[in-house]
Amino acid sequence: MCALCWQRNISVSIESGMLFAKLQQVNSDQQQLADECGNACKPITEYNEPTKPRTWSESLTEIVHGNMEARKMFPLSYMELILTSDCNLRCSYCFERDKKPFNMSDEVAFAAVDFLIQTSRDIKDLTILLFGGEPMLRFDLIQRIVPYANKKAADAGKTIGWDMTTNGTLIDETRARWMAEHKVKYLLSLDGAKEDHDRYRKFPDGRSSYELIMEHLPMMKSYQPWMGTKMSVTPESTLRLRDNLYELWKNGINQFIVGYAHGLDWNDENLLKYEQGMLNVCELYLEMKYNEKYFRITAFEEESLCDIKEVPFGCGAGRGRFCVDTQGDLYGCSKMCTIMGHGKGILPFGNVLQGFTLINNRKHCLNDSIKSRRKCQGCDYEKSCGGGCPATNYERTGSIYLQGDEECETSLIYNRINEYMRKRHDDVFNTDWSNYVRRTRIEKSLPLH
Ligand code: SF4
Numbered sequence: 001m002c003a004l005c006w007q008r009n010i011s012v013s014i015e016s017g018m019l020f021a022k023l024q025q026v027n028s029d030q031q032q033l034a035d036e037c038g039n040a041c042k043p044i045t046e047y048n049e050p051t052k053p054r055t056w057s058e059s060l061t062e063i064v065h066g067n068m069e070a071r072k073m074f075p076l077s078y079m080e081l082i083l084t085s086d087c088n089l090r091c092s093y094c095f096e097r098d099k100k101p102f103n104m105s106d107e108v109a110f111a112a113v114d115f116l117i118q119t120s121r122d123i124k125d126l127t128i129l130l131f132g133g134e135p136m137l138r139f140d141l142i143q144r145i146v147p148y149a150n151k152k153a154a155d156a157g158k159t160i161g162w163d164m165t166t167n168g169t170l171i172d173e174t175r176a177r178w179m180a181e182h183k184v185k186y187l188l189s190l191d192g193a194k195e196d197h198d199r200y201r202k203f204p205d206g207r208s209s210y211e212l213i214m215e216h217l218p219m220m221k222s223y224q225p226w227m228g229t230k231m232s233v234t235p236e237s238t239l240r241l242r243d244n245l246y247e248l249w250k251n252g253i254n255q256f257i258v259g260y261a262h263g264l265d266w267n268d269e270n271l272l273k274y275e276q277g278m279l280n281v282c283e284l285y286l287e288m289k290y291n292e293k294y295f296r297i298t299a300f301e302e303e304s305l306c307d308i309k310e311v312p313f314g315c316g317a318g319r320g321r322f323c324v325d326t327q328g329d330l331y332g333c334s335k336m337c338t339i340m341g342h343g344k345g346i347l348p349f350g351n352v353l354q355g356f357t358l359i360n361n362r363k364h365c366l367n368d369s370i371k372s373r374r375k376c377q378g379c380d381y382e383k384s385c386g387g388g389c390p391a392t393n394y395e396r397t398g399s400i401y402l403q404g405d406e407e408c409e410t411s412l413i414y415n416r417i418n419e420y421m422r423k424r425h426d427d428v429f430n431t432d433w434s435n436y437v438r439r440t441r442i443e444k445s446l447p448l449h
């Protein structure tokens with residue numbers, strides 16, 4: 001399991017191995033695409049018409065062909081909506097690099113919901129992740145889109161689960177209550193205790209965002225008792241990682257998705273410290289579990305951790321999941337959409353108004369397998385690595401199919417951490433890992449912290 005990407009963790013757990021197994025059946029002409037491609041996935045370089053999707057097509061043939069081809073591919077069931085490119089913070093490492101305030105219109109948001117319901121075909125349980133920028137800047141739109149989507153889904157015999165990733169600074173009691181009533185669950189972006197969180201995550205005037213979030217946290221927990229966080233580790237915070245998790249847990253955070261922040265100085269020394277920091281986190285995790293605390297770390301609880309025989313290459317991007325940007329363009333995931341800057345996404349495959357106008361780009365997402373990763377073939381870790389994040393691969397090398405050296409290094413680090421975790425777990429609990437995973441699944445139904 002790739003622990004680098006929290007989105008990938010979600011998508012793989014949602015889609016299960018079945019999806020990847022079926023993938024092999026629809027790859028006949030797609031392998032050829034990869035062989036020819038190398039780096040065919042050029043990003044769109046600029047906005048030309050801000051009110052129209054950049055993947056707009058004037059060709060009826062292209063639209064009809066793309067949408068017919070898409071019917072032979074997997075249904076889409078997990079949608080990320082980029083409600084705005086704007087944010088009220090200015091985090092130095094943020095991948096929404098240019099904070100131009102592009103906002104999603106009602107027309108695009110409603111069309112995106114219709115598109116999801118239509119392209120999910122027979123799948124009944126759908127998920128929408130509200131994303132940004134900072135999605136709470138568009139609370140007005142959230143209040144319109146949630147009832148609209150719930151009704152459309154119910155009419156089609158489906159249900160929608162709502163998730164959001166937010167910096168938490170714009171959640172007051174009225175909003176927290178509304179989200180609880182409408183079952184919109186959220187994950188906070190918190191990078192550690194005050195010193196490490198505030199180093200990068202500040203307001204434009206330099207004020208701390210940590211203090212505000214901590215002030216709101218008890219109120220937020222009164223409406224959403226189980227609180228998770230997406231924690232981005234920076235080179236400065238590596239060796240305090242364990243203390244940071246413990247501090248946040250004491251303040252009421254129950255679940256952690258931990259990964260390193262991209263775009264910072266991850267030289268060999270810092271990567272070594274990151275590995276050490278994560279090993280310290282393993283020890284904390286085991287200690288908490290031993291003492292039966294409600295404390296979870298997503299990467300250590302995924303099913304694939306107990307079965308390293310075969311990790312599928314690629315991820316859910318463009319397969320069962322997709323992302324809609326503010327203008328209505330379709331991408332594999334929010335990182336593919338924004339990693340090169342807003343409006344310069346990698347492999348756009350259509351738009352919510354016309355459907356799949358660039359179907360070959362979706363084929364590239366579907367095609368991501370060991371066969372399309374020449375560098376990985378014969379690598380000792382080929383079966384347990386997963387090949388790194390396609391979006392990061394593109395950023396580093398210009399091809400989703402070719403990993404940079406740093407990606408390989410971090411994949412190996414995660415492999416070593418997982419091996420360490422399994423061994424230490426057996427030492428501490430004297431049982432095997434798969435039994436442990438079964439136990440934590442039962443634990444999910446226990447009363448909340
Ligand atoms: S470590 Fe690098 S070369 Fe080896 S399988 Fe992973 S991504 Fe491929």
Ligand code: SF4
Nearest residue numbers: 005315333335389391
């Ligand atoms: S492309 Fe990268 S960020 Fe997007 S879902 Fe895949 S692994 Fe995650």
